[in-house]
Amino acid sequence: MVTPLIVIKDSDIEVTASDFAKPFILRKFCGPFAMSLYVELRARGFDPVSSFATAFGSAIIGHPDEVSKAAAAFETSSWYQSELPAVRERIGTDALLAEYECRAAELSSFTTSLAFEIPVEPEPVSAYTAARDEEEYSEHVKQQTIRKHLRAIKEGQASQPSFPDYEQERARTAGLGTFFPANGQ
Structure with a gap:
């Protein structure tokens, strides 16, 4: 028996990552709050996998590669496509830019600590x-x-x-x- 790579907890339903393009799956097992939380996190610049785990992790678990595919599928849904611009507009450009700056700092903090130890010798620009x-x-x-x-x-x-x-x-x-x-x- 093959172990599924993405599972809805306490459910016998079998899902694939592509099933998450249908918002009713997430609405049924996670609820509208979790769906809205995912959109809010994505609008603020958080990556799809951590946003998916944060918003839906209480009901859905899976291998990170499958979670990434599930998040990508969900982001193709008409519900997500209509909600994201509305959330971005509500947050506003200045607040989003501040959020993106925070995400960049968060993402680069570990890499920055190592960057000065890596010998980099760029080719001269002609x-x-x-x-x-x-x-x-x-x-x-x-x-x-x-x-x-x-x-x-x-x-x-x-x-x-x-x-x-x-x-x-x-x-x-x-x-x-x-x-x-x-x-x-």
């Missing part, structure tokens, strides 16, 4: 690559500015084209170059 990076970055800033301006026009907050953000960013970053010397110099 002048061609540095110039190409500068061009691509400038184009990226320009496209972001255009999208921002178009959004403002759509929302009725702007009336004529101007690109001060692009020009300011370009002036700010001009001559910054790269952290590595070109051609190994």
Whole structure:
């Protein structure tokens, strides 16, 4: 007999990770609070496996690979797809950015303690690559500015084209170059 890799506790029902694309499974065995908690954790930047274990772990256990697949399946559900943007909007951009900064600090704390012990010797960046990076970055800033301006026009907050953000960013970053010397110099 093969041991299932994901199990609903105190239930004889057999489930696969893909079954979690059907929200009724989680609603039936974990309840709407757990479902909402999962969305809240994901919106705040927690990873799928720990969010799944936190929200649904009292009723569902499984191998981390299967839990990851179950979380991915749940995130394809129409219920999750409609709830996530609403939760993000309720939390707000500033609070989400603060949460993401916390997640980055949490995720990197262990790695950071080891990073200085690892010998890293990056290849020098060629002048061609540095110039190409500068061009691509400038184009990226320009496209972001255009999208921002178009959004403002759509929302009725702007009336004529101007690109001060692009020009300011370009002036700010001009001559910054790269952290590595070109051609190994």
